[in-house]
Amino acid sequence: MRSVVLGPVSEIAGRREARRLLDARLNPINQGQYRPEATMLFSKFAADCFEPGLLPTLKFATQKIYSFLLRKHLTPRFGDYRLCDISRAEIQQYLLEKLKQGFAWETTNHLRNLMSKVLGTAVSWNYLADNVVRGVKMPERSLKRPHQFLNADEVKRLVAACTEPTRSIVVVAVMTGLRIGEILALRWGRINFIGETLVVAETCFMGRFGTPKTRASRREIPLSPAVVEALKAHYSRSADRSPKALVFATRHGGPLVSNNLRKRGLQSACKRAELPRINWHALRHTHGTLLHVQGTPLKVAQAQLGHSHMATTLEVYTHASVIAQREAVNLLDEQVFPSVPKNAKEASSTAEVVSPTN
Secondary structure: OOOOOOHHHHOOOOOHHHHHHHHHHHHHHOOOOOOOOOOHHHHHHHHHHHHOOOOOOOHHHHHHHHHHHHHEEEEEEEHOEEEHHHHHHHHHHHHHHHHOOOOOHHHHHHHHHHHHHHHHHHOOOOOOOOOOOHHEEEEEEEEEEEEEOOOOOOOOOEEOOOOOOOOHHHHHHHHHHHOHHHHHHHHHHHHEOOOOOOEEOOOOEOOEEOOOOOOHOOOEEEEOOHHHHHHHHHHHHHHHHHHOOEEEOOOOOEOOHHHHHHHHHHHHHHHHHHOOOHHHHHHHHHHHHHHOOOOOOOHHHHHHHOOOHHHHHHHHHHHHHHHHHHHHHHHHHHHEEEEEEEEHHHHHHHHHHOOOOO
């Protein structure tokens, strides 16, 4: 047996009020609606129930991320807690501490989602009555560092510095906005050279094939002449050109590994082109940036990039807005002050930087 505090005496009007509060507590139990909460430890539930029972139902990439986050973060912090003792306030404080320690917003949000998935599973399996993570809030998202992307001239230098198959992959990535996993899962049967389109229906992560990231990621992409030319040239070099064969494959027909391609192909080309080292996702951001600079409508870019939410596309457009702003300001300057020489404006801006502020 255990006692439960109904409230401070100063707030309870009398015996009748106390009886009413007691009845409110006892009614769910008396009516069979109360579900006793398990005293199982978080670590035991995660290891014995969540990991073998629910984790395998998720996408392979998600499984890898969640297994790592459980092992390195959530289990060390909450492992000795009983499931029923984990409070909303403690989870909220834990996430805020992670952000203060310098964790990326995305990583911290992954921790929140994973905790919600674990406790939500405990609710579904009758170990808990409520998922306390549902009331936990994440602060406004802020970027620790701007997204990497290349301008048009840098793209040309990168392509010129690449060797095959990296060159063809870079052209496809920059001109279509496909994720690297979507590119590595491309098959010849999904490329229509006559209609100049390709269909995204599969993704590849660490050699494992699966469905695209979201429903919006299943899409048909129009191909520019440069991409068609690159793919046709690659087709002529390919050993296996059957419809089910991978477009970019090893000599044995298996999928290429993105990390190896990045280190040996992409970043080596960056060095030769005297560009900063970038990753594959930077080419996807490059596609979104170049779309924005040429004035492509947001809805069109969302469909092209395969984003489920327009807010995600807007983020890509936001980091590209500095370029557009500079072009807009320069255009306005030419219209309002056409007689001001360019060198004079540069000298003026330099003087402002050197002079002390008042």
